[in-house]
Amino acid sequence: MTRALLLATMALLTACHAFPSSDAARRGRAIVIQAQCGACHQVPGVMGATGEVGPPLSGFARRTMIAGLLPNTPDNLTLWLRYPQRVVPGNAMPDMGLSEDQARDVAAYLDTLK
Numbered sequence: 001m002t003r004a005l006l007l008a009t010m011a012l013l014t015a016c017h018a019f020p021s022s023d024a025a026r027r028g029r030a031i032v033i034q035a036q037c038g039a040c041h042q043v044p045g046v047m048g049a050t051g052e053v054g055p056p057l058s059g060f061a062r063r064t065m066i067a068g069l070l071p072n073t074p075d076n077l078t079l080w081l082r083y084p085q086r087v088v089p090g091n092a093m094p095d096m097g098l099s100e101d102q103a104r105d106v107a108a109y110l111d112t113l114k
Contacts, residue, residue, distance in 0.1 A: 020112045028109025031102050040093070044113060053092055060113040067091065077107040
């Protein structure tokens with residue numbers, strides 16, 4: 001592959017699945033991978049994240065509601081990520097045992113998914 005073609009390919013991939021620019025969002029992406037969120041969700045830019053139990057996470061930052069109940073704000077998303085069973089008992093998302101900081105980092109990452 002020529003250098004120009006390689007650079008063009010890299011630019012296209014970066015545009016399609018931009019990597020997070022803030023430290024919190026980078027940590028959040030790593031947590032999404034480590035917690036295996038892709039087993040249930042499709043997560044753009046995360047290899048193997050092809051789950052179909054939960055909704056796809058592409059465009060998450062543009063969504064107005066979380067779980068059809070909470071306005072999509074950083075605080076509400078952090079609450080949902082930490083305690084989905086308290087927010088909507090019996091829903092398909094398990095409590096993942098995330099700390100406050102981990103949930104905030106994942107929220108920062110999800111905010112990059114435009």
